[in-house]
Amino acid sequence: MPGASLVLTVDVEEWFHVCGHPVYDVPERWESFPSRVVPSTGRILELLERTSSHATFFVLGWVARRYPDLVRRIAEGGHEVACHGDLHRRANTMTEQEFRADVRAAKASLEEAGGTRVTAYRAPEWSLRSTSSPHLSTLVEEGFRVDSSLLAVPPIGEPGNPRVPTVLSTSAGDLLEVPPLVGTLFGWPAMLGGGWTSRFSREARVTAAVEAALSRGESPVLYLHPWEVDEEHPSMELSPIARLVHFGARGRVVPRLSRLLARHRSVSLAEAFPAGCVHREVAA
Numbered sequence: 001m002p003g004a005s006l007v008l009t010v011d012v013e014e015w016f017h018v019c020g021h022p023v024y025d026v027p028e029r030w031e032s033f034p035s036r037v038v039p040s041t042g043r044i045l046e047l048l049e050r051t052s053s054h055a056t057f058f059v060l061g062w063v064a065r066r067y068p069d070l071v072r073r074i075a076e077g078g079h080e081v082a083c084h085g086d087l088h089r090r091a092n093t094m095t096e097q098e099f100r101a102d103v104r105a106a107k108a109s110l111e112e113a114g115g116t117r118v119t120a121y122r123a124p125e126w127s128l129r130s131t132s133s134p135h136l137s138t139l140v141e142e143g144f145r146v147d148s149s150l151l152a153v154p155p156i157g158e159p160g161n162p163r164v165p166t167v168l169s170t171s172a173g174d175l176l177e178v179p180p181l182v183g184t185l186f187g188w189p190a191m192l193g194g195g196w197t198s199r200f201s202r203e204a205r206v207t208a209a210v211e212a213a214l215s216r217g218e219s220p221v222l223y224l225h226p227w228e229v230d231e232e233h234p235s236m237e238l239s240p241i242a243r244l245v246h247f248g249a250r251g252r253v254v255p256r257l258s259r260l261l262a263r264h265r266s267v268s269l270a271e272a273f274p275a276g277c278v279h280r281e282v283a284a
């Protein structure tokens, strides 16, 4: 088993891909919003290049069809191209047929654009929710080897979801579940791998959780979105809480990530978990 590594993941979507929002969650309107995904993803790619780091980029099929050059640039940078679904629909709101059609369309668009095989999936908003999701076996049937969609933090996920990379035995075969870094805040489980709870946490707390995972031989998985690093992010119609979740402490993302990558070069999920290699195995 190789040593543990810092794993970086990026959910490549536009700033307006907000599940359930009455204004933004309407695919027919997406062409009318200013696109920011190419320059903001480019900022992340440049940061990775400066630190000789790699990442897994979970890209929407919709983005791949509009900007195939971006997907090609990701692949040519030595990064892993992975799947964030096609139209950023929550997985747990789709029937089995709808979910299969969504991931199949996205995978085809991503493989055509990037020229690489796509075998890792992350649901929008961690929306597989639980190891009992029937969509996990659909992922195996559709050619996926790795999922990174389960969070052990209620109410978004179940407390019993894996906190370390774990092989789930589905009816269609094994699927490696790789969750994001989870720690504790005020005694409660909290996402430290990314998102607003990580941005609002003290940097020392996040860094300590990363170092502790590495010292245990567990690869900590961090995540971010291109819109979190966009210095020309358009204004949005959001409730005060949603505004805090989306915009709060965004200015910390790039400086913190730069300092972390200067200490630990990051790798992709494919590099951290070559086929058949995990830290711990349990049945789902």
Ligand SMILES: [Zn+2]
Binding pocket: 011, 013, 017, 084, 088, 123, 124, 125
């Ligand atoms: Zn997303």
